[in-house]
Amino acid sequence: MIKACQKNFCNYNDYNWDWTLQYVIASCDPQRFSMLSIKLSRVSHTGVCGIHHHRKLCNVEKEVGKIKRTLNLILPHLFPKNVNVQKIYEKPFKPKTSYGGWDDVRDQTLCLEISNGTLDSQTILNKVKNLSVISQKN
Known part of the structure; x- marks a missing residue:
């Protein structure tokens, strides 16, 4: 291509x-x-303090905590036995x-x-x- x-x-x-x-x-x-394209990603972006974000206060630990909580919720869906295309x-x-x-x-x-x-x-x-x-x- x-x-x-x-x-x-x-x-x-x-x-x-x-x-x-x-x-x-x-x-x-x-x-x-x-x-x-997938409906649910297994990759998370923790770059809230990066160049494209204009937050005055950045707390990476807080962002990692959010990701961990989300992962706990979606864990049953991460490794399906079948994939529907x-x-x-x-x-x-x-x-x-x-x-x-x-x-x-x-x-x-x-x-x-x-x-x-x-x-x-x-x-x-x-x-x-x-x-x-x-x-x-x-």
Whole structure:
């Protein structure tokens, strides 16, 4: 998928790879993609004190306590013996404004070179080593 839609993937200005994949699916060829979604997640986000949250008081222990209480309630549903897969058609995803952080042309070029197959891992390592030597001299 990424190779077929490499320009959409490599040039989308968002540091979140998951939002980038949603953008690629919506902008490249939405008819050929299907998505599997779950009703109940086994993963919890404790980042209430992070950059996207504007709380003055952050209490990570309190957030962990909330998650533990929720886990106790949903524990019987976490490991079902059977899984019911349903086909649900919803309206197409409309890409939101990107969050930025991926607008450096060097990053985009590197991404395109990797997805084109014109750049191998040894060349990448050599480029990183050269950058490291340059930054140590400055």
